[in-house]
Amino acid sequence: MSYKQVIYNTAPAPAIDPSLTSGTFRLNTVALSDNVPANKVLVRVHYLSLDPAMRQWLTAKRSYIEPVEIGAIMRGQSIAQVVAVGSDLGSKFKTGDWVTASSGWQEYAVLGVKEVVKVAIPPGGRPTDAMSVLGMTGLTAYFGMVEIGQPRVGDTVVVSGAAGATGMVAGQIAKIKGAKRVVGLAGSQDKCDFLVKELGFDVAINYKDADWRKQLKEATPEYINVYFDNVGGEILDACLARAARDSRFAICGAISQYNSAKPQGPTSFMTVISQRITVKGFIVFDFAKQYAAALKEMASWLEQGKLKRKEYIVPGGLEAAPQALVDLYAGVNTGKMMVEVAPVTGDLATKAKL
Amino acid sequence: MSYKQVIYNTAPAPAIDPSLTSGTFRLNTVALSDNVPANKVLVRVHYLSLDPAMRQWLTAKRSYIEPVEIGAIMRGQSIAQVVAVGSDLGSKFKTGDWVTASSGWQEYAVLGVKEVVKVAIPPGGRPTDAMSVLGMTGLTAYFGMVEIGQPRVGDTVVVSGAAGATGMVAGQIAKIKGAKRVVGLAGSQDKCDFLVKELGFDVAINYKDADWRKQLKEATPEYINVYFDNVGGEILDACLARAARDSRFAICGAISQYNSAKPQGPTSFMTVISQRITVKGFIVFDFAKQYAAALKEMASWLEQGKLKRKEYIVPGGLEAAPQALVDLYAGVNTGKMMVEVAPVTGDLATKAKL
Numbered sequence A, B: 001m002s003y004k005q006v007i008y009n010t011a012p013a014p015a016i017d018p019s020l021t022s023g024t025f026r027l028n029t030v031a032l033s034d035n036v037p038a039n040k041v042l043v044r045v046h047y048l049s050l051d052p053a054m055r056q057w058l059t060a061k062r063s064y065i066e067p068v069e070i071g072a073i074m075r076g077q078s079i080a081q082v083v084a085v086g087s088d089l090g091s092k093f094k095t096g097d098w099v100t101a102s103s104g105w106q107e108y109a110v111l112g113v114k115e116v117v118k119v120a121i122p123p124g125g126r127p128t129d130a131m132s133v134l135g136m137t138g139l140t141a142y143f144g145m146v147e148i149g150q151p152r153v154g155d156t157v158v159v160s161g162a163a164g165a166t167g168m169v170a171g172q173i174a175k176i177k178g179a180k181r182v183v184g185l186a187g188s189q190d191k192c193d194f195l196v197k198e199l200g201f202d203v204a205i206n207y208k209d210a211d212w213r214k215q216l217k218e219a220t221p222e223y224i225n226v227y228f229d230n231v232g233g234e235i236l237d238a239c240l241a242r243a244a245r246d247s248r249f250a251i252c253g254a255i256s257q258y259n260s261a262k263p264q265g266p267t268s269f270m271t272v273i274s275q276r277i278t279v280k281g282f283i284v285f286d287f288a289k290q291y292a293a294a295l296k297e298m299a300s301w302l303e304q305g306k307l308k309r310k311e312y313i314v315p316g317g318l319e320a321a322p323q324a325l326v327d328l329y330a331g332v333n334t335g336k337m338m339v340e341v342a343p344v345t346g347d348l349a350t351k352a353k354l
Helices: A054-059 A127-131 A136-149 A165-176 A189-198 A212-219 A233-241 A284-303 A318-330 A346-352 B054-059 B127-131 B136-149 B165-176 B189-198 B212-219 B233-241 B284-303 B318-330 B346-352
Strands: A002-008 A025-031 A041-049 A078-085 A098-101 A108-111 A116-118 A156-159 A181-186 A203-206 A224-229 A243-251 A278-281 A311-314 A336-340 B002-008 B025-031 B041-049 B078-085 B098-101 B108-111 B116-118 B156-159 B181-186 B203-206 B224-229 B243-251 B278-281 B311-314 B336-340
Touching: A002 A318, A025 A318, A041 A098, A041 A127, A041 A318, A054 A318, A078 A127, A098 A127, A127 A136, A127 A336, A136 A165, A136 A224, A136 A243, A136 A284, A156 A165, A165 A181, A165 A224, A165 A284, A181 A189, A181 A212, A189 A203, A203 A212, A212 A233, A224 A233, A233 A243, A311 A318, A318 A336, B002 B318, B025 B318, B041 B098, B041 B127, B041 B318, B054 B318, B078 B127, B098 B127, B127 B136, B127 B336, B136 B165, B136 B224, B136 B243, B136 B284, B156 B165, B165 B181, B165 B224, B165 B284, B181 B189, B181 B212, B189 B203, B203 B212, B212 B233, B224 B233, B233 B243, B311 B318, B318 B336
Parallel strands: A156 A181, A156 A224, A181 A203, A224 A243, A243 A278, A311 A336, B156 B181, B156 B224, B181 B203, B224 B243, B243 B278, B311 B336
Antiparallel strands: A002 A025, A041 A078, A041 A108, A041 A336, A078 A098, A098 A116, A278 B278, B002 B025, B041 B078, B041 B108, B041 B336, B078 B098, B098 B116
16 A cells, blocks of 8 residues: 655745646655554544645745755645554554644654644534644634734724634634724635624725725724734735834734745834834744643633634645645635545544534 | 024925025024013023934824924924023023923024923033933933843844944943843944944944945844844844844834835845744833933943943034934934034033033
């Protein structure tokens, strides 16, 4: 028996080329061995996480994480299931356990204990939550909004990339924390409708509208107290120009800039002085000690229906991942984007509520 | 008897035109009345403060202060001397008192009690200190460095506009607070020599050198923990690219951008995320409650010789102010720039140590 892997083939220049024959990635096939080392588990990958940060992993030199090396399996998290357990790990794992796995882009992976985390499904939760609202994207939203944005009752909060996995949670948390107006920016009318009708955003603006700046101005009559940025570029710039006195700008991502050879700087930067803005970048890993408490709070919001989740699952198996990544930067998804590497079928699907 | 005033004539477009006949400002002559209202003092202006923020006062719409209106006396602080006291103020002021005055650009001014502050000269101090190291520029350096930069023992601290009134104090404070390396950027070899030889900066870089970026890199082998920015533009950008993890960027000014019609945004902005930088703008007025404590500490540093002052006094009377302001943006000054509106002569000069 054999399984497939996606290998990082050539650096994007600067756009990702999704072709698996001549592009950024290539396919590799390896034999699947039954012989699992004593201190490892063999997992089968079901859902692969696609994240905006991935573009940075390919080329960024001085970033929060080492770049992926050419020739290596593409890095990525997944929701996976344990299919075989090494002899030393019998007390920790059993066949059938669901885990979040640092598997990379492959159908199966042999992993050590540090590369798998058993999924504890809270009341009202489901396994894929561990990779979205109760996983890294949800935690990113939580710490960026609660610790850096610090929304106060009555505040106006703006979130860019608001229909993405992180943005949608960030906006909902602002609302839970008492913000008066939560304004989301997203890239289609459908996404905007979703934000307002399903998630309770007060206003959603389609940044592809010609008059989005005017709409932003009208949506923020008392200026912006908190801005949660996932996109950078001209939306960040427009929000700087609308910043309120002593506002907090939580810089989470800059998806509009990742594929650009010459990044665009915020020309309204001088408002930072006149309005005494605090602009702070962050990486979720820095808050690792607070994960458990944050997850507990978010799980309770999920259970109470205060916090809603949304996933965007791409079918087509592992081979679909490169094109899905390109699509992620094009903004096709509403909610957490995942590639379905292997569907979950039968009893297990029911049991796992996938 | 009459005296002169400088009136804001036409908006700069975008550069200041120093001509007093067809430029940004014009001269006005008014009669000097002996009749001082009961609740006012008449002061004679001796030294006029020139500040980088002035360009913003002329046109910025949503800033920390209202713009100066066309036709009004140009706004500005001065070191002045009380020459007549209204009948109600005899217990508060007497002829000969030195004050910092919100006089605007004129030779004499009739001012209310809120527009004048008596200069208390600490041991080792002199009246003009109240407009520089123990005045707004010194306080700006203090709060920007101590409250926002928060240099720690062992830190690498970079200051731009380091030979200016604020920058030179900011760098010295970093050193006093235990920074390991204080690096200044300035616009001439003379200024650089002054920073290293007179003020104890570890390294000074002439940003007009073709290889200043390389020099900056070499001067910050452990990256930059604190950056105190007076200039914005490409120096801010280069410092973002050299930022250390969890660094603090205190944004005080952006003199390189004030006269530019299309401001330049920092293209290395994405380092804000990867290095978790805190970028914070500030205005000294926000720290008003802490002025007294800060001045006490700085006066003691002055007395102990830990903190050195430097003034750059432009002769030529009030008429010299417009050209001096242009020269300020061209960076001619080392230290606090003042225009000598009226020299101090005789006994008074000796007594006041001016």
